[in-house]
Amino acid sequence: MQAVNRFEFDLLSILQSVLGRVPVEQVLPKWKQPQAKPRGLHQQTVRLIEQMLAKGIVGRIARDDGWCRRRFLRDGEPVDGSLWQRTSPDQLGLTFSPQSIDLLLWLTSSSGSEGIPAWKPNPFVSKQDVTDGDRLIQYWIAKAAAETSLLTKWYRHEPFISNELISIALPDRFAEVDSTPALDFERWILNETSWLLEVLQNDFERWLVRAWNVKNRLIDADRVLAMSRIEDGVLQHYLRAADACMRPDLCRFVLMAARHVLHESLSVRDWLQSVNLNHLKAADRMEFYRAAATLPRAVNQMAQWHRNSATVHFLDDDYQASQLLKSIWESMDGDRLNQQAERMLAELEF
Amino acid sequence: MSRAFRVTVKETVRRVIHAEDHVRTQLEMLEVLPCDQMMELLSKELVSLGFERDGTALSRTDGNARVVIRLEDGTVVVESASREDLEIEGKRSVRVFEESGKSEEQVRDLLSKQIQADVNEETQEKQSELQTELTDQLESQLADLRLELDQACNRATAAALKQKAAQLGQIKEMTEDSQSGSLTIVVEL
Numbered sequence: 001m002q003a004v005n006r007f008e009f010d011l012l013s014i015l016q017s018v019l020g021r022v023p024v025e026q027v028l029p030k031w032k033q034p035q036a037k038p039r040g041l042h043q044q045t046v047r048l049i050e051q052m053l054a055k056g057i058v059g060r061i062a063r064d065d066g067w068c069r070r071r072f073l074r075d076g077e078p079v080d081g082s083l084w085q086r087t088s089p090d091q092l093g094l095t096f097s098p099q100s101i102d103l104l105l106w107l108t109s110s111s112g113s114e115g116i117p118a119w120k121p122n123p124f125v126s127k128q129d130v131t132d133g134d135r136l137i138q139y140w141i142a143k144a145a146a147e148t149s150l151l152t153k154w155y156r157h158e159p160f161i162s163n164e165l166i167s168i169a170l171p172d173r174f175a176e177v178d179s180t181p182a183l184d185f186e187r188w189i190l191n192e193t194s195w196l197l198e199v200l201q202n203d204f205e206r207w208l209v210r211a212w213n214v215k216n217r218l219i220d221a222d223r224v225l226a227m228s229r230i231e232d233g234v235l236q237h238y239l240r241a242a243d244a245c246m247r248p249d250l251c252r253f254v255l256m257a258a259r260h261v262l263h264e265s266l267s268v269r270d271w272l273q274s275v276n277l278n279h280l281k282a283a284d285r286m287e288f289y290r291a292a293a294t295l296p297r298a299v300n301q302m303a304q305w306h307r308n309s310a311t312v313h314f315l316d317d318d319y320q321a322s323q324l325l326k327s328i329w330e331s332m333d334g335d336r337l338n339q340q341a342e343r344m345l346a347e348l349e350f
Numbered sequence: 351m352s353r354a355f356r357v358t359v360k361e362t363v364r365r366v367i368h369a370e371d372h373v374r375t376q377l378e379m380l381e382v383l384p385c386d387q388m389m390e391l392l393s394k395e396l397v398s399l400g401f402e403r404d405g406t407a408l409s410r411t412d413g414n415a416r417v418v419i420r421l422e423d424g425t426v427v428v429e430s431a432s433r434e435d436l437e438i439e440g441k442r443s444v445r446v447f448e449e450s451g452k453s454e455e456q457v458r459d460l461l462s463k464q465i466q467a468d469v470n471e472e473t474q475e476k477q478s479e480l481q482t483e484l485t486d487q488l489e490s491q492l493a494d495l496r497l498e499l500d501q502a503c504n505r506a507t508a509a510a511l512k513q514k515a516a517q518l519g520q521i522k523e524m525t526e527d528s529q530s531g532s533l534t535i536v537v538e539l
Binding site: 281 | 371372373374375400428430478482485488489492493495497
């Protein structure tokens with residue numbers, strides 16, 4: 001049994017919730033309660049953090065989507081199986097810089113809801129030293145915070161603002177605080193940790209569905225417009241990056257989300273009927289509808305990829321990628337989804 | 351002992367409110383034939399839909415909305431305008447005590463200004479309502495108009511394809527499906 005002080009205990013509890021081992025609600029009071037930040041942590045606590053990260057991250061990734069049998073590209077070839085079958089475990093390692101510990105110290109010492117002190121980056125950790133492991137921890141923290149509808153002000157702060165995983169999974173949060181999300185998705189896709197984008201497909205899908213349903217309930221047109229523009233910017237950047245890197249398989253979540261929300265006979269106007277557009281003139285209304293139709297536009301773009309894939313020959317570099325796209329498209333009933341998407345987009349032509 | 355008197359001011363104001371709205375879009379057509387021939391084919395289709403031609407522009411009035419199509423660049427402008435004559439009645443009254451030192455004329459001036467403010471507010475509300483109503487009406491017309499224009503473009507393109515096919519060789523077979531809009535032409539070269 002190892003003894004830790006009160007602050008360290010709270011820090012470890014917060015880490016447990018970030019790793020999904022305890023519900024966020026259980027540690028929420030610790031997040032909200034500001035505490036004096038100690039000058040450092042005891043060595044045994046640092047060891048405990050290391051152990052928790054080593055076991056907790058594997059556990060969480062496995063639970064989230066890692067266990068599912070999926071098909072993704074590896075070096076241009078489709079590979080079937082769970083994450084551990086698609087990628088050898090020695091290539092799945094994540095490293096962490098001292099920034100993750102700093103972030104946990106900051107979280108534990110700051111009051112979460114109001115007046116949080118600005119994040120001060122560790123002067124001994126340069127931006128280049130920050131690892132994808134750090135970014136994954138930041139993403140899970142942001143996600144846990146978003147689920148409790150707290151801490152929206154975090155998004156004004158580094159390091160959250162420069163994390164692409166947060167940009168794609170929680171773009172609407174950036175609209176709430178009028179921030180610009182990070183968009184360097186190519187780096188993620190080309191990186192050896194691109195498997196993280198595979199296991200987060202369900203998260204990305206949930207974001208798209210959530211964004212769709214939120215717009216269906218909101219009344220304030222300006223808010224919907226701000227959200228839509230950020231979402232569209234993020235999604236379009238992501239799709240362009242996936243296309244440029246020949247990884248259409250990483251866009252499966254677009255079709256997964258579309259299957260939930262693009263129903264036959266649904267019109268854009270019916271979907272956004274709760275939004276008050278009385279103060280807008282016809283051209284501004286059209287502009288509003290066009291901006292809001294993020295998902296149909298993305299589906300339509302993937303339909304274009306699918307059409308292009310028919311012209312890819314066996315000897316072309318992207319033959320396997322296009323074959324996998326075809327199989328994803330067919331398994332998700334892409335033609336039907338695109339029909340709905342085109343019908344909705346046609347409504348906005350005038 | 352102070353005496354009180356009641357002052358009542360009633361005014362009727364006539365105002366005219368205007369609302370206008372417009373949207374603009376572009377017609378897209380395949381250039382199957384040279385531009386001037388395509389323009390003529392489209393113009394023919396549009397005239398059959400009730401548009402009147404004036405040079406390179408065609409126009410039609412649908413209720414409050416006026417649709418203008420410029421053939422040279424395919425621009426479509428739909429404008430809608432509406433006006434309403436308002437007669438707004440404002441009434442204000444107040445009880446004034448003699449010891450307040452205000453004359454009846456001063457009180458009347460004050461009440462008149464308040465009525466003006468009330469009338470302005472009501473005019474503003476009516477103006478917004480008229481604008482919303484006009485925009486809603488225009489929006490509902492656009493869906494039908496878009497469909498009508500799409501069909502006209504499709505028919506003009508089909509006519510252009512038939513002419514082009516006839517120029518290429520002898521038409522052996524022509525199948526047209528009005529529901530799907532598909533046209534198959536078999537040409538012997």
